[in-house]
Amino acid sequence: xxxxxxxxxxxxxxxxxxxxxxxxxxxxxxxxxxxxxxxxxxxxxxxxxxxxxxxxxxxxxxxxxxxxxxxxxxxxxxxxxxxxxxxxxxxxxxxxxxxxxxxxxxxxxxxxxxxxxxxxxxxxxxxxxxxxxxxxxxxxxxxxxxxxxxxxxxxxxxxxxxxxxxxxxxxxxxxxxxxxxxxxxxxxxxxxxxxxxxxxxxxxxxxxxxxxxxxxxxxxxxxxxxxxxxxxxxxxxxxxxxxxxxxxxxxxxxxxxxxxxxxxxxxxxxxxxxxxxxxxxxxxxxxxxxxxxxxxxxxxxxxxxxxxxxxxxxxxxxxxxxxxxxxxxxxxxxxxxxxxxxxx
Amino acid sequence: xxxxxxxxxxxxxxxxxxxxxxxxxxxxxxxxxxxxxxxxxxxxxxxxxxxxxxxxxxxxxxxxxxxxxxxxxxxxxxxxxxxxxxxxxxxxxxxxxxxxxxxxxxxxxxxxxxxxxxxxxxxxxxxxxxxxxxxxxxxxxxxxxxxxxxxxxxxxxxxxxxxxxxxxxxxxxxxxxxxxxxxxxxxxxxxxxxxxxxxxxxxxxxxxxxxxxxxxxxxxxxxxxxxxxxxxxxxxxxxxxxxxxxxxxxxxxxxxxxxxxxxxxxxxxxxxxxxxxxxxxxxxxxxxxxxxxxxxxxxxxxxxxxxxxxxxxxxxxxxxxxxxxxxxxxxxxxxxxxxxxxxx
Numbered sequence: 001x002x003x004x005x006x007x008x009x010x011x012x013x014x015x016x017x018x019x020x021x022x023x024x025x026x027x028x029x030x031x032x033x034x035x036x037x038x039x040x041x042x043x044x045x046x047x048x049x050x051x052x053x054x055x056x057x058x059x060x061x062x063x064x065x066x067x068x069x070x071x072x073x074x075x076x077x078x079x080x081x082x083x084x085x086x087x088x089x090x091x092x093x094x095x096x097x098x099x100x101x102x103x104x105x106x107x108x109x110x111x112x113x114x115x116x117x118x119x120x121x122x123x124x125x126x127x128x129x130x131x132x133x134x135x136x137x138x139x140x141x142x143x144x145x146x147x148x149x150x151x152x153x154x155x156x157x158x159x160x161x162x163x164x165x166x167x168x169x170x171x172x173x174x175x176x177x178x179x180x181x182x183x184x185x186x187x188x189x190x191x192x193x194x195x196x197x198x199x200x201x202x203x204x205x206x207x208x209x210x211x212x213x214x215x216x217x218x219x220x221x222x223x224x225x226x227x228x229x230x231x232x233x234x235x236x237x238x239x240x241x242x243x244x245x246x247x248x249x250x251x252x253x254x255x256x257x258x259x260x261x262x263x264x265x266x267x268x269x270x271x272x273x274x275x276x277x278x279x280x281x282x283x284x285x286x287x288x289x290x291x292x293x294x295x296x297x298x299x300x301x302x303x304x305x306x307x308x309x310x311x312x313x314x315x316x317x318x319x320x321x322x323x324x325x326x327x328x329x330x331x332x333x334x335x336x337x338x339x340x341x342x343x344x
Numbered sequence: 345x346x347x348x349x350x351x352x353x354x355x356x357x358x359x360x361x362x363x364x365x366x367x368x369x370x371x372x373x374x375x376x377x378x379x380x381x382x383x384x385x386x387x388x389x390x391x392x393x394x395x396x397x398x399x400x401x402x403x404x405x406x407x408x409x410x411x412x413x414x415x416x417x418x419x420x421x422x423x424x425x426x427x428x429x430x431x432x433x434x435x436x437x438x439x440x441x442x443x444x445x446x447x448x449x450x451x452x453x454x455x456x457x458x459x460x461x462x463x464x465x466x467x468x469x470x471x472x473x474x475x476x477x478x479x480x481x482x483x484x485x486x487x488x489x490x491x492x493x494x495x496x497x498x499x500x501x502x503x504x505x506x507x508x509x510x511x512x513x514x515x516x517x518x519x520x521x522x523x524x525x526x527x528x529x530x531x532x533x534x535x536x537x538x539x540x541x542x543x544x545x546x547x548x549x550x551x552x553x554x555x556x557x558x559x560x561x562x563x564x565x566x567x568x569x570x571x572x573x574x575x576x577x578x579x580x581x582x583x584x585x586x587x588x589x590x591x592x593x594x595x596x597x598x599x600x601x602x603x604x605x606x607x608x609x610x611x612x613x614x615x616x617x618x619x620x621x622x623x624x625x626x627x628x629x630x631x632x633x634x635x636x637x638x639x640x641x642x643x644x645x646x647x648x649x650x651x652x653x654x655x656x657x658x659x660x661x662x663x664x665x666x667x668x669x670x671x672x673x674x675x676x677x678x679x680x681x682x683x684x685x686x687x688x
Contacts, residue, residue: 072617072618073450073617074448074449074450074613074616074617075419075420075448075449075450075451076419076420076449076450076451077449077450077451077612077614077617078450079617079618104418104419105418105419105420105421105449105451106417106418106419106420106421106422106453107419107420107421107449107451107452107453107610108451109450109451109612111614134582134585134586136480136582146637147634147637147646149637149639149640149643149644149646150637150638150639150640150643150646151637151638151639151640152637152638154633154634154636154637155634160575162575162578162579162582164578164581164582164585171577171578171581173574173575173577173578175571175574175575179568179569179571197569201640205640205641222568223567223568223569223571223572224523224566224567224568224571224572225523225541225567227519227523227567227568227572228567228568228571230517230519230649231504231506231517231519233515233517233630233634233648233649234506234508234515234517234649235506236630237508237515237627237630238478238480238506238508240623240626240627240630241478241508241614241623241626241627242478242612242614244614244618244619244622244623244626245626246626247626247627247629247630247633248630249629249630249633249634250626250629250630266451266610268421268453268586269418269421270421270455270585270586270588272418273416273417273418273421273423274416274423274588275588278588279584279585279588282584282585282588282589282590282591282594283581283584283585283591285591285593285594286577286580286581286584286591286592286593286594289498289591289593290491290498290499290577290593292498293490293491293493293494293495293496293498294494294495294496295493295494295495296493296494296495296545296549297549299493299494300493302491302493302494304577305574305577305578
C-alpha cells in the first residue's frame, strides 16, 4: 500500500485527466472527487476506481465533453439529460441545483437521465449537508443482484443516501441494496476470509458465507432479503419515472458496460422554514441517545453513519491517503503513455 | 375466523366511532381506512387494530377532535402540527395536500409533527398512485429495535413507502426497517413455527429463528443488519428535522403509549412534466423483465410489490373479509357498552 498526500493525488489525477483531454476546470473537479473519496476512507470509490474511469472514457461509456441539459421543469423540479457525460460532474451540478432550488421552493428535485456512475453516493449527501440542506438521493445501476427468490441478477444494487445536516456533525446514510458490495466480497476472497453472515448463493443455490462462491455465481443477496429486493425495484422505477430515463433492465440491455443511469437528487431546506437551534437540539438528543446504546457482549460502542469521517480525514492528511500500489502504477503508466503520444 | 362483508365492517366501525363521539364524516373516513386495510389483505393494520384505536382514544393518546394545523410553509413545502389527532385522518389530509401542491410545484412535501399511528403505511402510497403522482413517505415510531451491535431497542422500525403510479398497476413498496414485524412474530409463535431466517436475539444474545425467544427479549433484528439500522436512524432524523417534531428517542420517553410521531409525505407529479405514455412504457418494460426472473429451485414466480392487491380485494369482496373473531366480539361489546352509557 502507498500512502500519498492528498494534494499530490489530486495533481497526478488532474494531470491524467488533462492528458485525456479535459479542460483544467473539469479536470480539477474530477480529480478532487476521486482524491477526496479516498481521503474520506471510501477507497473502493476513490483513486482505486480511477483506471476504470479512464477505460470508460476510452470505450465511449463516458463522453468527456458532454454536459447535462435541462429538458423539463416545473416549480422546484427539474429533469436533466446527462448525455452520457462524466457522472461525478453531473451529480455535483445536479445536487447544487437542487440545493439552490430548495432555498425558494422548500423542497426541490433534480432527476437526471442518461448519466454515468457517480462514484461514492454519499459525496453528494455531504455536499448538501455542508450547505445546511437535507438531501435524499438515489441512483440505479446495471443488473447485479437477483430479486429475492430469483436466480438471475435482474435488479441493481441502487444506492440510496439520506443526509441530515447538524452543527455537531451531519448524519449521512449511504447504502446499496445488496447486503455486501462486490468489492467487499473481492477483498474477503483475497484475504481468505468468510463473511460474517450469508452474502449470496453458491452455484448449487445454497446461501453461503464464502465470498469466492458468490463471486462465481454472481448471485449476491439483497439486504434484508425481500426488503432490499423490493426497495431496489422501487428506487429503480422511481429514478426512471422521474427522469424518464433508463431502468436497470434497459441499462443491462446496453452492450456497453454500465452507463446511462437514472439518478434523483432531492433537497429540503428545512432550516429556511424552521428554528435551526431547535432542530439541532432535537437531532443532538437523538444522536446522544443512540450513542448511549448498550453494545452486545464483546461489541464496540455504537456509532452513527458519518461519525468517523472527520477522524479519517485527519488521519489520512497526517499519515497519507492509502492507495493500492498496482493501481497507482497503472495511473502513472497511463500518464507516461499519453504524454508520449502527445509528443509524437 | 369471521368472513364479513366490507360494507358491514365499515358500518359497524362507523357506529363504534360515533359512539366514541366522532362526527359522521370523520367516523366514516376512519371506518373506511380500517376496513379497506383489511379488505386489501393487510389484516394486522386493519380491523384487528381497531380495539387499540379505541383504547388509545380512552387513554388520551389520540385526541379525537384535534385536527392538523399548518405551522410553516415555503413553496412546495408545508410543516404541519398534528396536535395528537387521529393519525389516519391527518395522514390522508397531508398526502392529499402534498399531491395538490405537486401539481404546481413539481415536487411537494408535507412534514407533520405530533401526529399518531397511521395504521398501514402503504395506504397513503396508494392514495398518491391513484392520483397519478409518485410518492415517498415515512414515519418514525416508538423504540422497538436495537441498533445493529446494540442490546437495547432505541431505534424505531420506521416504515418507508415508495409509490410509483402505472396504468397497468402501480408499484407500492411498503416496508418497515425490522426484518420481521412483531405481529408476524406473534403469529409464528402462536402457530409454533420457526422463522425462515434469524429475526432477532434470544435472552442469551444469540441470533435465533425462534419467534417466542425474540418476543421475550424484544431484540428484533434490523433488516439487512447494519443497513436497516442506519436507514432507520436516517429516516427518524429526517422526519424529526423536516417537521421539527419528535425523534424516536423523544417518543420513547413519553410515559403514554406510542404517540406524537413525525411523518413526511413527498409527492412528485412527474406526469405533469413528462410524456405519460413514454414513462409507462419504461415502467412496463422493467416490470415485465422482473417477472421474467428465473425462480430459485422449487420457488414461486417473482411478483412485484402491489401486484396481488386487486386479486386480494376481489377475493375478499366475494368471500368476505377475514376478521379475527375475538377482536370482532370486542368491538361489538364495546359498542353495546357505550350505547348503554349513552342511554344512561
